[in-house]
Amino acid sequence: MVVKEKTGVKNVAVLGSTGSIGRQTLDVIRQLPEYLNVVGLAAGSNHSALFSQIQEFRPEYFSYAGYESAGHSLKSFTRPKYLPLEELAAHPAVDIVVIATSSTAALDAVLAAVKAGKTVALANKESLVSAGEIITAAVKKYKARLHPIDSEHSAIWQCLNGEKQPPRRIILTASGGPFLNYFTERMADITPAMALAHPSWKMGQKVTVDSATLMNKGLEIMEARWLFNVPVTDIRALIHPQSILHSMVEFPDGAVKAQLSPPDMRLPIQYALTYPDRLSNDTLPSFDWADFANLTFTQPDIVKFPCLRLAIEAGRKGGTYPVVLCAADEVAVSLFLKERIRFTDIPAIVEKVLSQHDVVSKPSLEAIKAADKWAHDAALDISGASF
Amino acid sequence: MVVKEKTGVKNVAVLGSTGSIGRQTLDVIRQLPEYLNVVGLAAGSNHSALFSQIQEFRPEYFSYAGYESAGHSLKSFTRPKYLPLEELAAHPAVDIVVIATSSTAALDAVLAAVKAGKTVALANKESLVSAGEIITAAVKKYKARLHPIDSEHSAIWQCLNGEKQPPRRIILTASGGPFLNYFTERMADITPAMALAHPSWKMGQKVTVDSATLMNKGLEIMEARWLFNVPVTDIRALIHPQSILHSMVEFPDGAVKAQLSPPDMRLPIQYALTYPDRLSNDTLPSFDWADFANLTFTQPDIVKFPCLRLAIEAGRKGGTYPVVLCAADEVAVSLFLKERIRFTDIPAIVEKVLSQHDVVSKPSLEAIKAADKWAHDAALDISGASF
Numbered sequence: 164m165v166v167k168e169k170t171g172v173k174n175v176a177v178l179g180s181t182g183s184i185g186r187q188t189l190d191v192i193r194q195l196p197e198y199l200n201v202v203g204l205a206a207g208s209n210h211s212a213l214f215s216q217i218q219e220f221r222p223e224y225f226s227y228a229g230y231e232s233a234g235h236s237l238k239s240f241t242r243p244k245y246l247p248l249e250e251l252a253a254h255p256a257v258d259i260v261v262i263a264t265s266s267t268a269a270l271d272a273v274l275a276a277v278k279a280g281k282t283v284a285l286a287n288k289e290s291l292v293s294a295g296e297i298i299t300a301a302v303k304k305y306k307a308r309l310h311p312i313d314s315e316h317s318a319i320w321q322c323l324n325g326e327k328q329p330p331r332r333i334i335l336t337a338s339g340g341p342f343l344n345y346f347t348e349r350m351a352d353i354t355p356a357m358a359l360a361h362p363s364w365k366m367g368q369k370v371t372v373d374s375a376t377l378m379n380k381g382l383e384i385m386e387a388r389w390l391f392n393v394p395v396t397d398i399r400a401l402i403h404p405q406s407i408l409h410s411m412v413e414f415p416d417g418a419v420k421a422q423l424s425p426p427d428m429r430l431p432i433q434y435a436l437t438y439p440d441r442l443s444n445d446t447l448p449s450f451d452w453a454d455f456a457n458l459t460f461t462q463p464d465i466v467k468f469p470c471l472r473l474a475i476e477a478g479r480k481g482g483t484y485p486v487v488l489c490a491a492d493e494v495a496v497s498l499f500l501k502e503r504i505r506f507t508d509i510p511a512i513v514e515k516v517l518s519q520h521d522v523v524s525k526p527s528l529e530a531i532k533a534a535d536k537w538a539h540d541a542a543l544d545i546s547g548a549s550f
Numbered sequence: 551m552v553v554k555e556k557t558g559v560k561n562v563a564v565l566g567s568t569g570s571i572g573r574q575t576l577d578v579i580r581q582l583p584e585y586l587n588v589v590g591l592a593a594g595s596n597h598s599a600l601f602s603q604i605q606e607f608r609p610e611y612f613s614y615a616g617y618e619s620a621g622h623s624l625k626s627f628t629r630p631k632y633l634p635l636e637e638l639a640a641h642p643a644v645d646i647v648v649i650a651t652s653s654t655a656a657l658d659a660v661l662a663a664v665k666a667g668k669t670v671a672l673a674n675k676e677s678l679v680s681a682g683e684i685i686t687a688a689v690k691k692y693k694a695r696l697h698p699i700d701s702e703h704s705a706i707w708q709c710l711n712g713e714k715q716p717p718r719r720i721i722l723t724a725s726g727g728p729f730l731n732y733f734t735e736r737m738a739d740i741t742p743a744m745a746l747a748h749p750s751w752k753m754g755q756k757v758t759v760d761s762a763t764l765m766n767k768g769l770e771i772m773e774a775r776w777l778f779n780v781p782v783t784d785i786r787a788l789i790h791p792q793s794i795l796h797s798m799v800e801f802p803d804g805a806v807k808a809q810l811s812p813p814d815m816r817l818p819i820q821y822a823l824t825y826p827d828r829l830s831n832d833t834l835p836s837f838d839w840a841d842f843a844n845l846t847f848t849q850p851d852i853v854k855f856p857c858l859r860l861a862i863e864a865g866r867k868g869g870t871y872p873v874v875l876c877a878a879d880e881v882a883v884s885l886f887l888k889e890r891i892r893f894t895d896i897p898a899i900v901e902k903v904l905s906q907h908d909v910v911s912k913p914s915l916e917a918i919k920a921a922d923k924w925a926h927d928a929a930l931d932i933s934g935a936s937f
Binding site: 321322324325326327328331332334401408411413414415416417418419420421422423424430433434437439440441442443444447448449450452455456457458459460461462 | 715831
């Protein structure tokens with residue numbers, strides 16, 4: 164049952180609609196037909212899934228990465244109309260752009276949406292990590308709005324509701340992933356199947372492996388730095404295996420606020436789409452005290468999980484280090500998933516790429532893209548040479 | 551160190567300044583001289599403590615329950631000037647009235663402050679429990695403000711900051727008191743000294759015993775009902791022995807927000823005095839992950855703690871039942887502290903008084919006061935007859 168309120172229906176474009184976050188976004192929209200309407204869908208591959216989504220949601224526009232070259236079924240549509248990705252992100256018919264694609268490839272679409280003054284519901288970490296300063300400056304200039312979709316950043320955002328003073332500290336919680344209690348010396352033997360078996364969250368492959376290395380938490384620290392304008396030194400990670408308490412904010416008086424809920428991405432997705440309203444949606448889980456029976460918190464082990472240390476260091480140093488970290492990690496995770504390198508090679512490759520990088524401070528978008536490309540090549544080079 | 555902001559100094563009258571909450575209120579004010587000034591002090595007994603406070607804080611006004619009859623040192627003052635309690639609560643020089651007295655005796659002072667349009671920082675539970683409908687109607691009519699001081703209600707209030715939708719549910723946490731893991735059959739042997747040894751909070755005697763019987767949590771459920779306009783049926787208690795998470799609010803979308811901090815009453819007191827600002831105060835505890843290492847939650851045992859059941863029942867039935875519950879509990883706790891009755895006689899007396907009461911629905915202030923007096927007499931009568 165949906166609580167009815169007098170708000171206009173918002174037109175949503177979902178970029179990355181066939182991925183994990185994209186599909187869960189469509190699950191939410193399906194439940195709230197009086198509030199949300201799909202006006203655009205975009206995918207990078209998986210054209211058959213996109214085809215089904217188009218048949219169900221009947222959007223006005225769609226985008227597909229291989230559209231020009233591929234001669235498949237998508238070309239037969241007269242409606243929806245095909246648009247290049249950045250045109251869809253900036254189209255006047257769109258109110259909210261959901262960025263549910265992974266990797267730094269989302270950057271241009273994010274900037275196109277921001278420059279068109281859209282509400283950008285952001286699930287992509289890499290764009291803010293790589294170009295946080297450029298994106299947040301553009302958000303201000305073009306009066307756009309950034310709504311985080313990550314459960315942690317959504318939690319922080321919710322805790323900041325109505326508060327006048329900026330936070331003293333942000334505490335990002337991390338499930339710790341499947342290897343939280345694993346022996347350090349056995350980490351090298353972890354297989355892709357083991358790394359993809361996350362204990363609490365259902366997510367895409369890249370972010371699941373990043374959760375297992377704790378790189379994900381490091382990226383989130385950098386993301387929080389830009390979303391909430393808090394220095395990296397005032398953001399810390401805390402391991403919380405139950406994934407019930409999604410993050411905390413400490414205020415100047417010492418009070419801490421937290422947001423809690425069962426681990427289900429549809430909740431932060433819905434909040435990003437309906438903010439500042441909170442709408443009743445029976446398909447979302449509600450409070451059950453048994454979920455909250457025992458909440459534990461420990462400090463992360465940065466010796467066992469060097470990716471977290473590398474990310475925090477890159478975040479503190481700034482410049483092009485964060486984009487280099489992202490790109491090297493993307494290459495390393497992809498090689499690990501192909502069983503070309505070991506689990507412990509992921510931080511080793513990232514560290515080596517970072518050590519070889521000539522940093523550019525206050526980088527332009529071009530410098531960021533150049534560093535991204537350089538780091539991809541360097542990571543491939545290093546992994547080819549050493550492994 | 552105090553963060554300086556351009557706000558006017560607020561003049562505070564502390565009613566019940568020599569009690570536990572009153573003294574902690576003065577501790578907070580002492581740290582924030584740029585924001586808060588003591589304009590009035592009032593005590594019901596303990597004139598020597600009041601004398602010292604007057605010497606330190608140099609208020610304009612004071613009040614003392616035994617002033618007319620007693621010929622002691624307080625009569626020698628030319629400044630501060632003596633005022634009857636309700637006159638102090640309503641005085642034009644006062645911005646914020648802190649109600650730190652216990653029992654229903656605070657009711658007239660609360661109403662005097664509300665009718666004068668003051669900000670009322672309320673630590674007294676009994677007034678809202680007994681006359682919540684009258685007080686909240688007066689708050690609306692006279693444009694006064696109620697700021698809760700109880701840690702639980704402060705937590706809920708903080709979680710509601712900036713939220714548009716009313717809560718779906720409120721979850722009040724309870725430490726469970728010193729007898730959480732006690733055998734039910736040994737409850738009759740509990741002595742006042744045992745009941746006064748609270749595991750996490752430093753509070754006055756009455757509220758400490760009420761915490762041990764869980765009556766306190768029942769009173770808080772009724773208080774929350776009026777403060778936040780949520781039906782008693784949508785408020786539940788959850789045992790949380792660490793007293794770190796002070797309460798939770800569930801919103802219509804299923805998201806839960808919580809406020810956490812080490813158990814120190816000065817934090818909610820300061821927030822009630824400085825709302826909506828959160829001021830840095832080095833004497834308040836700040837976040838330490840070790841405090842949050844393990845947070846547990848269980849359902850309360852209403853067989854072992856019948857006071858909680860009685861309070862919830864009285865809250866659901868409404869009318870004069872809540873004031874009768876308060877009054878009977880006050881008498882019973884006082885008799886228990888004098889070792890005149892056993893610990894398990896507290897709920898027995900309260901239940902018997904409630905069962906003998908002829909309820910008045912939608913009671914006037916006079917009807918509430920009459921029920922209060924009737925219940926005091928009935929409780930004394932029952933305890934004298936049976937024990």
